[in-house]
Amino acid sequence: xxxxTQSPTHxxxxxxxxxTLRCSPISGHKSVSWYQQVLGQGPQFIFQYYEKEERGxxxxxxxxxxxxxxxxxxxxxxxxxxxxxxxxxxxxxxVAGGSGNTIYFGEGSWLTVV
Amino acid sequence: AQSVTQxxxxxxxxxxxxxxxxxxxxxxxxxxxxxxxQSPGQxxxxxxxxxxxxxLVQGIKGFEAEFKRSQSSFNLRKPSVHxxxxxEYFCAVGAQAGxxxxxxxxxxxSVSS
Numbered sequence: 001x002x003x004x005t006q007s008p009t010h011x012x013x014x015x016x017x018x019x020t021l022r023c024s025p026i027s028g029h030k031s032v033s034w035y036q037q038v039l040g041q042g043p044q045f046i047f048q049y050y051e052k053e054e055r056g057x058x059x060x061x062x063x064x065x066x067x068x069x070x071x072x073x074x075x076x077x078x079x080x081x082x083x084x085x086x087x088x089x090x091x092x093x094x095v096a097g098g099s100g101n102t103i104y105f106g107e108g109s110w111l112t113v114v
Numbered sequence: 115a116q117s118v119t120q121x122x123x124x125x126x127x128x129x130x131x132x133x134x135x136x137x138x139x140x141x142x143x144x145x146x147x148x149x150x151x152q153s154p155g156q157x158x159x160x161x162x163x164x165x166x167x168x169x170l171v172q173g174i175k176g177f178e179a180e181f182k183r184s185q186s187s188f189n190l191r192k193p194s195v196h197x198x199x200x201x202e203y204f205c206a207v208g209a210q211a212g213x214x215x216x217x218x219x220x221x222x223x224s225v226s227s
Contacts, residue, residue: 004157033214042118042204042217043158056213090157097213105150107157 004106025093137205
C-alpha cells in the first residue's frame with residue numbers, strides 16, 4: 001500500500017510568490033495534518049483537516065492556508081513568500097482526528113525561497 | 115502549555131554500545147507520547163508510542179521507551195546500536211483530545227565504528 005505522498009519534492013520560489021503543496025493520505029485515512037520543519041528544528045504544527053473541515057491551526061500567519069478535498073487529499077497554500085518560509089513541509093495522515101491515532105508522515109516537500 | 119525538551123543536541127555512540135536518548139515533557143494530564151526517527155532528507159518514521167497501560171513500550175528496530183510520570187520523561191533506549199541507526203530522533207507529545215503533535219528539537223545520533 002502507498003504511504004503518504006507529497007508533491008513536489010523540491011521547489012524554489014522567489015520572495016513574494018505563492019506556492020501550493022499537495023498531499024495524498026494513506027488510503028482509508030480521513031485526517032491530514034501539515035507541519036513545517038525548519039533546518040535544525042523539530043516539526044511545527046500548521047493545520048489539521050478531518051472530513052474536509054479544519055480541526056486545528058497552529059501559530060502561523062494568515063498567509064498560510066489549506067484545504068481538504070472530497071477524496072481526502074489536501075493542499076497547503078502559502079502566499080507572499082518570505083525567506084523564512086524556507087523549510088521542509090511535511091504532510092501526515094491518520095485514520096481519524098485526534099493525536100490518539102497513529103500519525104504517518106510523508107517524505108515532505110522542500111521549499112527554498114530566494 | 116505543552117512542551118518537549120530533548121536535552122542532548124548530538125550524541126555519538128560506538129556501534130554495539132547501548133543508547134539512551136532523553137525526552138522530558140510538560141503537560142497537565144497524561145499525554146500521548148511518541149518517538150520518531152528521521153534519516154537525512156527523509157520524512158518521519160514512527161518508532162513507538164505510549165497512550166496508556168504498561169509504561170515500558172516496545173517499538174520497531176529494537177527500540178524501547180519508558181514512561182515515567184514522576185519525572186515527566188519518556189526516554190528512548192536500544193541495547194545495541196547499529197550503524198544504520200544514525201539519524202535524527204524526535205520526541206513528541208499530543209493531548210488526548212487534541213489535534214497537534216508538539217515536537218522537541220531533536221537529537222542527532224552518530225554511530226562510530
